[in-house]
Amino acid sequence: MPTAIVFVASQKGGSGKTSCTLNLGVLAAADGKTLLVDCDPQGSLTYWRDRRDAAQPDTISASLPGLEQAIVTARTQDYDYVFVDTPPHNYTELASAMRLADFILVPVRATALDLHAAEATLKLAATMAKRTTVVLTQCQAPRLFMEAPSVRQARAVFAGLGCRVADQAIIHRGTVEQSVALGKSVGEFEPEGPSVHEFRQVWIQVRREITSIRK
Ligand SMILES: Nc1ncnc2c1ncn2[C@@H]1O[C@H](COP(=O)(O)OP(=O)(O)OP(=O)(O)O)[C@@H](O)[C@H]1O
Numbered sequence: 236m237p238t239a240i241v242f243v244a245s246q247k248g249g250s251g252k253t254s255c256t257l258n259l260g261v262l263a264a265a266d267g268k269t270l271l272v273d274c275d276p277q278g279s280l281t282y283w284r285d286r287r288d289a290a291q292p293d294t295i296s297a298s299l300p301g302l303e304q305a306i307v308t309a310r311t312q313d314y315d316y317v318f319v320d321t322p323p324h325n326y327t328e329l330a331s332a333m334r335l336a337d338f339i340l341v342p343v344r345a346t347a348l349d350l351h352a353a354e355a356t357l358k359l360a361a362t363m364a365k366r367t368t369v370v371l372t373q374c375q376a377p378r379l380f381m382e383a384p385s386v387r388q389a390r391a392v393f394a395g396l397g398c399r400v401a402d403q404a405i406i407h408r409g410t411v412e413q414s415v416a417l418g419k420s421v422g423e424f425e426p427e428g429p430s431v432h433e434f435r436q437v438w439i440q441v442r443r444e445i446t447s448i449r450k
Pocket residue numbers: 247248249250251252253254255275277279321322323372373374405406407408409411412415
């Protein structure tokens with residue numbers, strides 16, 4: 236399989252890009268050779284990597300303008316999946332780098348301001364005709380097996396915009412923050428916990444979509 240380039244992008248700060256990159260990246264590494272690329276000068280993904288005991292997934296940093304060369308190298312090294320963690324607030328460089336993506340995952344918190352802010356990233360992705368999926372992050376927990384009203388409202392907004400949304404929402408849980416400080420994914424931190432189940436469901440959907448665009 237050729238290397239799949241997965242951008243995790245949203246110009247809104249704190250939407251969950253780095254948390255999605257590292258948690259989905261660890262799950263992807265169980266399925267194929269996986270590289271995580273930290274393209275955010277804040278270096279959050281690198282902070283996580285530097286605290287990590289496990290060797291996988293490989294994690295490097297690159298500037299957005301330098302990403303193309305990193306991807307060329309990754310292709311020669313037979314990576315199956317490359318996840319790119321992107322910075323917020325850098326429209327110009329992000330717009331230029333996004334042409335390298337095969338698939339764009341857009342993490343969005345289910346609040347009115349976050350939904351509003353997500354539109355800029357979604358429009359950018361749409362101009363490039365890239366397969367794009369929103370994942371709702373840091374969500375209120377379901378009650379009685381019903382998703383929280385804010386999550387249902389967010390789904391309705393994105394449905395109105397014609398955007399694909401991951402079936403599984405990521406719930407706001409302390410383990411997501413605690414695991415990062417230890418250089419772990421949520422599954423490594425709490426293997427039987429609910430968070431890893433949520434990220435796994437998202438990864439299964441992302442993997443299916445990547446496979447479908449390669450047919
Ligand atoms: N599901 C979650 N539950 C609890 N906390 C979360 C969750 N997802 C993210 N967070 C926390 O929210 C904050 C922002 O998340 P994260 O760093 O992943 O976002 P980001 O989009 O990468 O931010 P930035 O735009 O600054 O790069 C972090 O403190 C992170 O630990």
